[in-house]
Amino acid sequence: MFGPEDLSKKQIADFEAKNPDIKIRFLQNDATRLNAMLASGNPPDVVIGAAVGSANTNARGLATDLTPYLEKSRVLKKQDLQPVNDSFRWDGSKIGQGAYYGIVKDWSQDATLWYNTALFDKAKVPHLSDSEPVSYDELLDIAKKLTVKRGGKTLVFGLGLEWAWSLYAPLATMVLQQGAQLYNEDLTEIDFTTNAARRAFSWYAEFARAGVGPTSLNPLPDGSDQSTFGAKRMAITQDGYWFGGNFIENKALNADIRMAPAPQMGDKRVSPWYSGQGVWIPAKSKHKDEAWKLVEYFIAGPPGEERAKSGWGIPGLKSLLPKLPQEQPYQKQAYTVAQDELQYAAPLPESPYATTDAVNAAIDKALQRVIKKDQTVDAACAAVTADINKLLKQGKEQVG
Known part of the structure; x- marks a missing residue:
């Protein structure tokens, strides 16, 4: 199959x-x-x-x-x-x-970034480094400068996070980069109320409220950054090395695209899959x-x-x-970045007692409450912790 x-x-x-x-x-x-x-x-x-x-x-x-x-x-x-x-x-x-x-x-190391240099140049924003990661706070500031809105419509998104694909993975990455963990030792409980988890959760809420990229409350029609980025309507997308395969035949675009290291939250450099x-x-x-x-x-x-x-x-x-492949300039650049990034590759913690889809759904539900200002970050983090721990308990009982 x-x-x-x-x-x-x-x-x-x-x-x-x-x-x-x-x-x-x-x-x-x-x-x-x-x-x-x-x-x-x-x-x-x-x-x-x-x-x-x-x-x-x-x-x-x-x-x-x-x-x-x-x-x-x-x-x-x-x-x-x-x-x-x-x-x-x-x-x-x-x-x-x-x-x-x-x-x-x-x-791929999926927290890495792809960006359109032409859109950076138009907004007079310096290009991202090939070797030094940008901080998440800097990334959000850059996304705000790159976002173009007119008449209540977003013409260019500053940053795409592939929100529809995963929330747990990037949040877990942010927590790891701060030297912390989401799960306990035996993977039976999760905790989003720690300082590290709350900081990561808050960043996602701020990203959504800033209106610089798609979310589940403002989704892309096809649920993927690829077509929007390909149409030059997104300046940065958080996608792995594989993303460059979309543009091999697109000569008009691949002359302007580059890959950058995974952004960082905290002192520990981690670039997971x-x-x-x-x-x-x-x-x-x-x-x-x-x-x-x-x-x-x-x-x-x-x-x-x-x-x-x-x-x-x-x-x-x-x-x-x-x-x-390294025939085209953007492929050579991406290959070099990807090779350097390998030294920071790391697995994400994963519990056997809940599916990734179920965990993502619980996180999205909590984030939506914060974005709509129905709940504070602290209350939402407590709620998502309780919701996922309930799933983990049920899963543990089923697995035995």
């Missing part, structure tokens, strides 16, 4: 020609259908999915331990795996260590050996090489890094 962009008909034919005893039946990626198939005990044999968020799946015993396959593989080696693969690891209580329950195909897309094999797969052959082909074979060359994300394998 993959997305249509993940594995082409040509690649399927190539795999089947190299493995004549295996035939692939392709299912369109569908979360509702997948959950139904998992519940019925008749899941797909290989599934596309994010490394971040896999803790819940692993805690429920739904995925296969791939470590034995990895140790025997002549194609995939542990020492070749990028650190992002640690988000697919699970030791029975937390991510980051223990067995591998998935392999990442591509990823929010997702890390990869593949996993359900525990009740009926063809695990055959599924593993497809995993090897998909990650390290022609599909992996073609993905790397496309620039749509950083490969999950270190050995494929040299294949990232």
Whole structure:
């Protein structure tokens, strides 16, 4: 079960020609259908999915331990795996260590920034540094200068945060950068009432009230920054390295775009991954050996090489890094920034007792109250803490 962009008909034919005893039946990626198939005990044999968020799946015993396959593989080696693969690891209580329950195909450090130099120049704002992170407070000030409004309409957004995609991840990043944590040691409780969490939450509320970028109360029609940024109606967007893949053919735009390091809140430089897309094999797969052959082909074979060359994300394998595109000036600049940023890569804390979607929904609900001035930041932080802890308690009871 993959997305249509993940594995082409040509690649399927190539795999089947190299493995004549295996035939692939392709299912369109569908979360509702997948959950139904998992519940019925008749899941797909290989599934596309994010490394971040896999803790819940692993805690429920739904995925296969791939470590034995990895140790025997002549194609995939542990020492070749990028650190992002640690988000697919699970030791029975937390991510980051223990067995591998998935392999990442591509990823990005998603707090990094892309910006349009032409819009900066028009607003007489200095370009962002290629190596030194801007602070979040500075970033908001810059966004205000770049935002263009006329007749009650926003012609140019100063900053996009991909609000519709994630709130927990960027907030957790801000907290980590302040040397603090959202979760307790055993990941059964979260706390948004700490000084670090309240500071991060307050920044998001200020961003929304400033009207410099889309929010859930002022969403983009397509729920993504890509088309608005591509139309030169957004000066900065917080997106990973993969975002540059959108503009390879857009000569009019790619001459003006650049990548910048992840902004910082606090003294600790952290540039995490929010997702890390990869593949996993359900525990009740009926063809695990055959599924593993497809995993090897998909990650390290022609599909992996073609993905790397496309620039749509950083490969999950270190050995494929040299294949990232550097033909165009913006690609060379982004490659340099991304390579430097790797030293600050870090996983986000993740509880196995609540899904990422549920946590994001609770945060968004609380933020909306603050933005509409129905609640103070302190009251909203207390409320979201209570709401998520209720989810965590229920999840803990279900997982056992």
